[in-house]
Amino acid sequence: MSAPPRGTAAGIDPAAPGAEDAVIPPTVALHAPTGRSWRAFLEPLAVLLIGAAWMLYVENSDLDSIEERSLKPDYVWQKTWEHIELTVVSTVVVLAIAIPLGILLSRVWARPATPFVLAVANIGQSAPAIGVVVLLAVIFGIGFWTTVVALVAYGVLPALRNTMVGLQQVDPTLIDAGRGIGMSPAMVLARVELPLATPVILAGIRTTLVLMVGTASIASFISGGGLGDLITTGVSTQRNPVLLTGCVLIALLALLIDWLGGMATRLLAPKGL
Numbered sequence: 001m002s003a004p005p006r007g008t009a010a011g012i013d014p015a016a017p018g019a020e021d022a023v024i025p026p027t028v029a030l031h032a033p034t035g036r037s038w039r040a041f042l043e044p045l046a047v048l049l050i051g052a053a054w055m056l057y058v059e060n061s062d063l064d065s066i067e068e069r070s071l072k073p074d075y076v077w078q079k080t081w082e083h084i085e086l087t088v089v090s091t092v093v094v095l096a097i098a099i100p101l102g103i104l105l106s107r108v109w110a111r112p113a114t115p116f117v118l119a120v121a122n123i124g125q126s127a128p129a130i131g132v133v134v135l136l137a138v139i140f141g142i143g144f145w146t147t148v149v150a151l152v153a154y155g156v157l158p159a160l161r162n163t164m165v166g167l168q169q170v171d172p173t174l175i176d177a178g179r180g181i182g183m184s185p186a187m188v189l190a191r192v193e194l195p196l197a198t199p200v201i202l203a204g205i206r207t208t209l210v211l212m213v214g215t216a217s218i219a220s221f222i223s224g225g226g227l228g229d230l231i232t233t234g235v236s237t238q239r240n241p242v243l244l245t246g247c248v249l250i251a252l253l254a255l256l257i258d259w260l261g262g263m264a265t266r267l268l269a270p271k272g273l
Contacts, residue, residue, distance in 0.1 A: 043259045051252050058241055070233050070242045080249060082225035086144070086216040087257065090151035091209055098156050098208075099201065102163025103189070114164070121160055124153035129218050137222040147216070147224030154215055155208050162204025166197030195270045202268060206261030213254040217246075227253070 058071055069075070105114050124132065133150040140146045170193050178188040194201075220228030227246045234243025 040263065044256055047252050047256050047259070051249065054245070054248050058245055061241060063241060064239075066237055067239050067241050070230065070239065071245060076230070076245065076249070079225065079227050079229055079246075080253070082219075083213070083216055083227045083250070083253065086147060086151065086219055086224065086226050087209065087212045087253075090148045090155065090216070091205075091212050093148060093152045094155050094159055094208055094212075095205060097152070098159035098204075099163050102160050102201075103167065103194075105160075106164050106167035106193075118157075118161075121157045124155075125157045129154050129215050130221060133218045133222055142222040142224070144219075144224050146222055147219040147226075150218070151212055151215055155211050158207040158211065159201075159204045162207070163197070163201050166200030166204075167193050169200070170196045199265065199269045202261075202265040206258065206265060209257045209261050210254050213250065213257050217250060 055073070055076070059073075063071065101117065104110050105117060129150070132153055133147060136146050136150050136153075140149065174192055174196070175188055178192045179185075183191065216226050217228030217231060218224075219226040220232045227250050230242050230246030230249070234240065234246060
């Protein structure tokens with residue numbers, strides 16, 4: 001039996017009516033993923049262009065001496081980098097606490113402690129962020145690390161909750177199947193539960209990142225740095241360009257972080273889920 005012509009589906013007669021619909025153009029199959037991949041970078045490119053356009057507009061505006069000092073590119077970049085540092089450090093600490101704790105609370109023997117732990121985690125979310133950071137500043141003093149503690153208290157709940165939900169929604173029959181073929185509880189957790197729960201856990205991490213970006217602006221109240229300094233300076237001196245620059249940059253940074261979280265979710269999620 002001769003092989004079907006190249007570019008046609010196996011078992012389809014090229015002379016049959018409608019056979020042309022079964023032709024598979026090799027070029028389309030090869031280039032379609034490339035098209036989708038470059039579209040994924042449109043959002044960060046748009047964010048960077050908007051940020052650059054805004055800074056260019058501000059620099060060419062009629063600014064007074066206070067606005068010029070507050071909007072120097074070096075100063076704005078320093079505050080942006082401080083904001084990124086606050087976001088990254090607080091997120092790492094949140095994940096170091098929330099993910100292991102969520103795994104622990106998903107075990108049957110630890111579930112009675114779940115209401116108490118969630119009640120403690122809810123305190124940070126229910127209390128006003130400014131009130132939390134000011135209270136911690138009174139206890140620990142002002143600065144970077146006090147802000148990190150406040151951000152951790154505020155952002156631990158989404159990551160903790162998503163870790164617990166992701167593990168609890170794993171089909172029990174899959175866990176039983178793993179135990180049935182001789183896996184230990186640790187192996188079932190590592191090879192069955194965590195891979196299946198990864199999309200939900202990553203969604204919680206993405207939410208935490210965006211939450212940290214927005215909430216990190218409170219650092220300016222206790223000399224913690226970040227783009228919140230531009231906002232407080234703009235409010236206290238009644239300089240709208242300074243205020244709007246801080247707001248625009250925080251919003252753009254949140255969009256960029258959200259895009260990075262989405263990319264990480266697509267890349268790290270187990271294939272086939």
